[in-house]
Amino acid sequence: MAAKDIFHNAAKRALEKDGWTITHDPLFLSFGGVDMYVDLGAERILAADRGDEKIAVEIKSFIGPSATTEFNAALGQFLKYQLALEEEEPDRTLFLAIPVDAEREFFRLELPRRLIERYQVRLLIYDLEEEVIVKWQA
Numbered sequence: 001m002a003a004k005d006i007f008h009n010a011a012k013r014a015l016e017k018d019g020w021t022i023t024h025d026p027l028f029l030s031f032g033g034v035d036m037y038v039d040l041g042a043e044r045i046l047a048a049d050r051g052d053e054k055i056a057v058e059i060k061s062f063i064g065p066s067a068t069t070e071f072n073a074a075l076g077q078f079l080k081y082q083l084a085l086e087e088e089e090p091d092r093t094l095f096l097a098i099p100v101d102a103e104r105e106f107f108r109l110e111l112p113r114r115l116i117e118r119y120q121v122r123l124l125i126y127d128l129e130e131e132v133i134v135k136w137q138a
Contacts, residue, residue, distance in 0.1 A: 005039065005059045011097045011124075012040060013131040015057065020044050027056050031084035038081050041092070054092040056085060057124060062102035071112055078121055095124040100134050 005011075012022060024041030040057040058081060060074045078096050085092050098107065103125045106112055116123065123137040 005061050006063065007061045007099060007126075007128060008039060008059050010128050010131045011057065011059045011126050014126040014133045015040065015042055015124075017131065018133045020055070023054075029081065029084045029088055031088055034080075034084075036081060036084055038085075038094070039097075054089070056081065056089075056092050056094045057097050058094070059097040060102075062098060062106060067102065067106040071106065071115075075115060075119065075121065079119060093122065095122045095136075097124040097126055099128045100125050101128075103135075 012025070016022065020042040021044065022040055022042050024038075026037040026039055027041035029036045029038065038056045039059045041054070042057065043052045043054050046053050058074070058077055060070060062070050064070050074096060078094065082094050085094055103123070107116065107123070115121075123135075124133060125135040125137065126133050
């Protein structure tokens, strides 16, 4: 199992503050002969007649020396988890959780922005200090 991201607990608390119940920490998936661990699985009851909303969240910090290198790894993980979820848990929506600073400083650049659009990466943008979700970007 991979190590937890340095901002794991802050993102987890932000989800809880937003009304999500953490159901898996981590969320185990096995697909195509490969075992995988998405950082979090969570649910939220929408309404009695609509059931639960389920998500999986991969948390990244983007504090290393190269945002591009971290983005390459994060995008690869996202795409791998997305395929596995489509097959194994199609009712669960995958999000890539990133700190608001990374969204402002890197994810607004043309190349990351266009890759996010092309591969339909859903972002969960959180404030590290306040431990709140700033924006859901689908």
